[in-house]
Each structure stands twice: as structure tokens, then as C-alpha cells.
Amino acid sequence: MVELSTLAKYPFLNASKTYVKDNALSVEELLDDPLYERARIIGVERLDNAFKDRDVGNRILATEYDCVMELLSYPIARMVAVCIDDVYFKRRYALGEAVHVYKNLIGESVHFLLDISKEFNLNVKHREDANKLSIYFTDYLRNAPTRYKKWKMINREMKAGYIHISHRDLARLIQEALRSRINNELDARKCNRVISDTFSSDISRIKNKVMMHRKKMEVAPVGKLDIEKLPPCMKEILAAIQSGENVPHMGRFALVAFLNSLRLNTNDILKLFSSAPDFEEEKTRYQVEHITGSTSSTAYAPPGCDKMRTYGICPADKMDELCKRKRHPLSYYKAKWNKNSKKEE
Numbered sequence: 357m358v359e360l361s362t363l364a365k366y367p368f369l370n371a372s373k374t375y376v377k378d379n380a381l382s383v384e385e386l387l388d389d390p391l392y393e394r395a396r397i398i399g400v401e402r403l404d405n406a407f408k409d410r411d412v413g414n415r416i417l418a419t420e421y422d423c424v425m426e427l428l429s430y431p432i433a434r435m436v437a438v439c440i441d442d443v444y445f446k447r448r449y450a451l452g453e454a455v456h457v458y459k460n461l462i463g464e465s466v467h468f469l470l471d472i473s474k475e476f477n478l479n480v481k482h483r484e485d486a487n488k489l490s491i492y493f494t495d496y497l498r499n500a501p502t503r504y505k506k507w508k509m510i511n512r513e514m515k516a517g518y519i520h521i522s523h524r525d526l527a528r529l530i531q532e533a534l535r536s537r538i539n540n541e542l543d544a545r546k547c548n549r550v551i552s553d554t555f556s557s558d559i560s561r562i563k564n565k566v567m568m569h570r571k572k573m574e575v576a577p578v579g580k581l582d583i584e585k586l587p588p589c590m591k592e593i594l595a596a597i598q599s600g601e602n603v604p605h606m607g608r609f610a611l612v613a614f615l616n617s618l619r620l621n622t623n624d625i626l627k628l629f630s631s632a633p634d635f636e637e638e639k640t641r642y643q644v645e646h647i648t649g650s651t652s653s654t655a656y657a658p659p660g661c662d663k664m665r666t667y668g669i670c671p672a673d674k675m676d677e678l679c680k681r682k683r684h685p686l687s688y689y690k691a692k693w694n695k696n697s698k699k700e701e
């Protein structure tokens with residue numbers, strides 16, 4: 357039997373769902389009953405905190421009442437997030453939940469982490485005698501933020517398909533698994549009318565905040581770059597980064613090398629990436645500078661269309677007529693650019 361305080365800290369667990377089911381709580385009760393008002397307040401607080409701080413925030417869990425309210429605030433926050441109906445916001449909220457869980461997980465025992473790994477079907481092995489953890493490489497690749505140096509396969513020790521990881525690494529992999537699970541679940545749900553009516557003022561307030569944030573971060577023409585003239589592949593990668601999707605390393609690499617070839621400097625490139633819900637300036641700067649050659653001896657050239665296809669980052673369904681005549685994303689961009697300048701002449 358899992359303790360109530362654990363369910364409150366980890367409301368995504370199967371045991372947490374069972375608790376809600378066993379107590380026969382209906383959506384109507386959660387939304388109407390004065391008994392659950394505190395849960396409704398915390399639900400909205402989770403969303404606000406996730407948007408502001410990328411963490412749904414800590415609350416005191418001293419009594420049974422605190423724990424129940426905290427636990428119930430999770431499904432409420434999710435239902436409201438669905439009704440806010442904004443991909444950027446949903447990604448940011450999912451990140452806020454996942455980051456919060458990560459912070460809690462690093463303080464938990466290895467056995468607790470192993471139990472949670474099972475809920476995400478992560479194939480993790482623990483050698484008790486040597487206190488060593490390892491994860492099957494496909495699960496590692498699916499969840500590791502390989503855009504960061506430390507997570508690249510080349511920097512990892514692998515034996516018989518299992519990659520050695522630390523306790524903290526496992527917590528981070530669970531964070532990523534949870535984040536993508538929440539993203540998928542939120543995307544698959546539809547807004548419930550009763551929820552949108554009950555939380556109408558919070559929903560419009562948050563929507564407004566998201567809009568203001570967007571305006572602030574809006575990609576003002578950076579340097580000489582014209583987003584509209586980007587080839588479909590680069591548009592896709594940029595949009596995925598900006599909405600916080602897990603873009604494979606090759607996609608990030610191709611985009612940065614492409615932008616660098618257009619003579620955008622590191623700050624301009626960072627500005628383009630800064631609207632991503634999980635944007636971390638220092639880490640992104642490091643990666644960008646590595647690709648552009650500021651911190652390495654080589655400035656990498658952007659891949660051509662053939663290579664883009666091989667890496668699966670040329671979106672066949674989005675290719676247009678110009679794509680058929682070009683063999684490199686750069687020549688696509690230049691052709692559009694020249695066409696436009698001729699029109700203006």
C-alpha cells in the first residue's frame with residue numbers, strides 16, 4: 357500500500373489513479389463540491405507555476421487533507437490545460453510537472469526509482485552488490501536528452517546492450533518519459549465543456565498570458581533571416597524546437613549549421629530557440645558554438661537534401677515544387693530570396 361504522501365508527490369502513478377477511482381470521485385464533485393475547492397486552487401496554481409517557473413511548485417504536505425488536495429489538483433490541472441488548448445502552453449505545463457518530479461526523485465531510494473521505471477516500461481537493471489544501474493539502450497535513446505554532450509552515446513559505457521547510468525541519470529530519464537507521456541495524453545484529450553465553464557476566467561487569464569509571452573518572444577526578423585523563405589525541412593525543425601518537441605540531434609545540427617551558413621551569429625540563433633518551453637541558454641549556447649565553430653576547430657557545413665533524407669529529416673509530405681529542383685536547403689533558401697529581391701527591383 358503506497359502512502360498518501362507518496363501519491364501526492366507522484367500523482368501520475370497507477371496507485372494514484374486507483375486512489376481516485378476507489379474513492380469514487382466524480383468529475384462533477386471535483387469541480388463543484390466546496391470540499392475540493394483547495395484542490396481546484398492548487399490545480400490552477402500548478403499551471404501558473406509551470407508557465408512561470410517551469411516547475412509546478414511545492415506545497416506543504418503535512419496532513420492527510422494536504423495530501424488529498426495535492427493529489428486531486430493534478431487531474432484538475434490537466435483537464436484545465438487541455439481546455440487552454442495551446443500547444444506551447446501544454447508543452448510547458450508537461451515540462452513543469454516532469455521537472456518537479458525529477459527534483460523529488462533525486463532524493464528517493466534506488467528501489468523507488470526502479471519501481472517507477474516499471475510504470476514507464478523502462479528496462480532498467482540494478483546490480484545490488486556493486487550498486488550499479490544500467491538501462492537498455494533503446495529506452496536510453498528514447499528518453500535521453502542526447503542533444504547534451506554528457507548524454508551522447510559516445511560518452512557512455514555500454515555492455516551487452518545496457519548503458520551504465522547513475523541514480524540521477526535514471527531520475528532524468530524518468531523525467532523525460534513522464535514529459536512525453538503527459539504531452540501525448542494532453543494532445544489526445546478534448547476539452548470538457550463543464551471544465552471550460554468552471555474555469556473560464558482562469559482559462560482566459562492564462563491564454564492571455566501565453567499570448568503576451570508569445571508576442572514578447574515572437575521571432576522578430578533576426579538579422580537578415582526571412583522565416584517565410586526557409587525550406588520546409590528547416591521550418592519543421594524550427595517549429596518543433598520552438599514548441600519544445602524532442603528534436604533529434606541531427607535535426608538541431610542541420611538547422612544550426614544552416615543558420616550559421618546564412619551568417620546568423622550565435623545570439624541570433626539563440627533568439628530563435630529561446631521561445632522553446634525548455635530553453636536553457638547556457639547549454640544551448642554551448643551546442644550552437646560547437647556547431648558554428650566558435651568553440652571547436654571546425655564550423656560544420658549544413659547537410660544537403662540527400663543527407664537530410666537519409667537522416668529522416670526531409671519531410672516528404674511538405675516538399676514543394678522548388679524542393680524538386682534543389683539539392684540543398686541553402687540553394688532553396690537562396691532561390692526564394694533572389695526571386696523576391698528581383699520582384700522588389
Ligand code: SF4
Pocket residue numbers: 587588589590660661664665669670671674675676679680682683684685688
Ligand atoms: S527537399 Fe531539401 S530543401 Fe526540400 S524539404 Fe527536403 S531537405 Fe529540405
